[in-house]
Amino acid sequence: xxxxxxxxxxxxxxxxxxxxxxxxxxxxxxxxxxxxxxxxxxxxxxxxxxxxxxxxxxxxxxxxxxxxxxxxxxxxxxxxxxxxxxxxxxxxxxxxxxxxxxxxxxxxxxxxxxxxxxxxxxxxxxxxxxxxxxxxxxxxxxxxxxxxxxxxxxxxxxxxxxxxxxxxxxxxxxxxxxxxxxxxxxxxxxxxxxxxxxxxxxxxxxxxxxxxxxxxxxxxxxxxxxxxxxxxxxxxxxxxxxxxxxxxxx
Amino acid sequence: xxxxxxxxxxxxxxxxxxxxxxxxxxxxxxxxxxxxxxxxxxxxxxxxxxxxxxxxxxxxxxxxxxxxxxxxxxxxxxxxxxxxxxxxxxxxxxxxxxxxxxxxxxxxxxxxxxxxxxxxxxxxxxxxxxxxxxxxxxxxxxxxx
Amino acid sequence: xxxxxxxxxxxxxxxxxxxxxxxxxxxxxxxxxxxxxxxxxxxxxxxxxxxxxxxxxxxxxxxxxxxxxxxxxxxxxxxxxxxxxxxxxxxxxxxxxxxxxxxxxx
Numbered sequence: 001x002x003x004x005x006x007x008x009x010x011x012x013x014x015x016x017x018x019x020x021x022x023x024x025x026x027x028x029x030x031x032x033x034x035x036x037x038x039x040x041x042x043x044x045x046x047x048x049x050x051x052x053x054x055x056x057x058x059x060x061x062x063x064x065x066x067x068x069x070x071x072x073x074x075x076x077x078x079x080x081x082x083x084x085x086x087x088x089x090x091x092x093x094x095x096x097x098x099x100x101x102x103x104x105x106x107x108x109x110x111x112x113x114x115x116x117x118x119x120x121x122x123x124x125x126x127x128x129x130x131x132x133x134x135x136x137x138x139x140x141x142x143x144x145x146x147x148x149x150x151x152x153x154x155x156x157x158x159x160x161x162x163x164x165x166x167x168x169x170x171x172x173x174x175x176x177x178x179x180x181x182x183x184x185x186x187x188x189x190x191x192x193x194x195x196x197x198x199x200x201x202x203x204x205x206x207x208x209x210x211x212x213x214x215x216x217x218x219x220x221x222x223x224x225x226x227x228x229x230x231x232x233x234x235x236x237x238x239x240x241x242x243x244x245x246x247x248x249x250x
Numbered sequence: 251x252x253x254x255x256x257x258x259x260x261x262x263x264x265x266x267x268x269x270x271x272x273x274x275x276x277x278x279x280x281x282x283x284x285x286x287x288x289x290x291x292x293x294x295x296x297x298x299x300x301x302x303x304x305x306x307x308x309x310x311x312x313x314x315x316x317x318x319x320x321x322x323x324x325x326x327x328x329x330x331x332x333x334x335x336x337x338x339x340x341x342x343x344x345x346x347x348x349x350x351x352x353x354x355x356x357x358x359x360x361x362x363x364x365x366x367x368x369x370x371x372x373x374x375x376x377x378x379x380x381x382x383x384x385x386x387x388x389x390x391x392x393x394x395x
Numbered sequence: 396x397x398x399x400x401x402x403x404x405x406x407x408x409x410x411x412x413x414x415x416x417x418x419x420x421x422x423x424x425x426x427x428x429x430x431x432x433x434x435x436x437x438x439x440x441x442x443x444x445x446x447x448x449x450x451x452x453x454x455x456x457x458x459x460x461x462x463x464x465x466x467x468x469x470x471x472x473x474x475x476x477x478x479x480x481x482x483x484x485x486x487x488x489x490x491x492x493x494x495x496x497x498x499x500x501x
Contacts, residue, residue: 030301030311034358039402039416040311042465049398049420180388181305196306199422199464250305309463336461337427344456344470349448351412351473355456358463360425 020241023184023249026175031196035248043125043194043246046118046201050126053119058110065123068107072130080128081136081243084232086143093147095228097124097203115222121201125192128245135242136189138235147225151233154226160217166230181250187238188231190247201246204231270365274334278368281339282380285330285370291378298331298369298381307361307387314369316353316379320346326353328372335365361387396492397421401482403496407474415446416469417482419492425460441486444468448498449478474500 024032038044054065054072069075083096094102097115100123104110113120138144155166169178170186177183191204198206205227212219220226282291300312316326325348331341344355353371361367364387370380402416419441426438438460446454454470472480481495 028301028303028305031305034309034311039400039418040358040467042309042418042420042467044400045398045418045420045465048400196308199308313469333461337425338459338461340457340459341461342456342458344454345452347453349451349453349473349475351471354414354469354471356467356469358467360461360463 018240020185020187020238022187022189022241022244024190024244024247026182026184027248027250031248031250035190035244035246041194041246041248043192043201043248046122046125046192046194047129047246048126049118050122050124050129053123054126058104058108062108062110065103065108072127076127076130078131078134078137080131080245081134082139084144084147084228084235085139086141086147088143091143092225093144093228093232095205095223095231096127098223098228100124100127101223116203116206121192121203124203125201125246128191128243131243132245133242135240136235136238138232138239144232147229148232148236150225151229151231154230155233160212160215162215164215166211186234187241188234189238189241190244190249192245193247193249195249197250204234270334274365277339278332278334278366281332282368282370285328285332285343286372286378289376289378291370291380293380293382295379296329296369296371296381298367298383300367300383300385302384303386303388304361305388307363309358310361310385310387311356311358312367313354313356314371316371318353318373320348320350320353322348323374325350325374326371327374329353329355330370330372331359332368332370333359333361333365334367336360336362341367361385363387397484397490399482399492399494401494401496403480403498404474405497406499406501409474409476409500411474412471413474413498414469414471415480416467417444418465418467419484420465421484421486421490423458423460423462423464423466427460437487439487439490441466441484441490443483443485445483445485446470446472447481447483448472449476474498476500 034040057064080096084093086093097120101113104113158165169183174183174185188204192201194201205222208227209219295317297315304310314329318324318326326346328345330343332339333341341359342357346353366382366384368380368382372378398420400418404413407413421441424436424439428436430436440460442458444456445452453472477500479495479497481493483493485491
């Protein structure tokens, strides 16, 4: 009886061990080195652009990000690890880029930042970089929980002409190969990422669009509640994993 | 044709690749001839480091190191890297001298498909040395529309 | 101005071999890729990189379209004396940019 109990315990402890892995570890050592060494990581060029934008007034009469938030190394530390977050005032969830867009419009009264524009990617990567090495810690309020639940249901829904859900690839077949490339577990640990296929920095939503086009589905719009919901679910799924921004991915 | 289509589809990408054409080989040979000016080139002294298998051909880390003390009496003048199957055979050509300290360079390159890479070095005594490496690219560059 | 990320030791011993790394933001458009309309996009690459140390060229490389976007280059030089080290990138459409760092040799 004792032996059975021990065997059961061993089974349980194996099952409960964290088997999550960052897509970083699915890459060959040379690509991992490109991410780990800032002097070789082209994503750092966007981070440096973001730092310059952080300190620059969008127009002479306007405030810079730094005028309100000060030194990003202190004020933005851990922020990206907590996004998307639910905004009580507007009754909607914001992803990090959405918050920067909103701040630019409402607080700086500056020219709007377009989704996937160079400046927004630069600012987002600079802010997210301040959380590098910190664990992902999504908030726990009821607002974000509802958004997260929506995200989970979208993640589980079959879509497109190939009739595939996110989970069918990234839960059921992660670690196996699709043509020549490995299927990652899809943890959003390093966004915005420098994707070698893009030869540039891009957002999680751009990556999600790529997946949706891949299964022949009509992609959601940039900044849509659906994308933010998926992002909120993926961040919960990656709770505790380290932020890597700017990550390199193939 | 005894191989079923299913088997072919399931085969690793590398097995499906066509061999380099005679034109590819001639273009690489011409680029090397241009580098050496017709002088003989031997295998050796040059070490070309590149992963034999890469996931994406858009940014492939490579480095080249040549065995030499890099003194005034014995140093590398030029290092060239060439490929077999990109639209152009030239990748990079760099000039060195005794002030370089080491005959070393590293960069990130594009590989359109699986192919051979050749690193060649010209020494100050006029001799040429090289190394050839085969690289398999598992995923073609640029697939997102 | 294109964003540049340089790794250059600021202080070093005389005679030591130092490694320099340089990364610059540039599309390196090959001239072989069609755009959405199927028309080839014009070539737009950096085709030369030059490092000068105290005014003298100590490293120089010719880039082809096979150099990856946001070109990265690493190489070594011997620290001979304190002085400026400059890095110049030249490319299509009149692209030219120079960055300078100072090395102190002890």
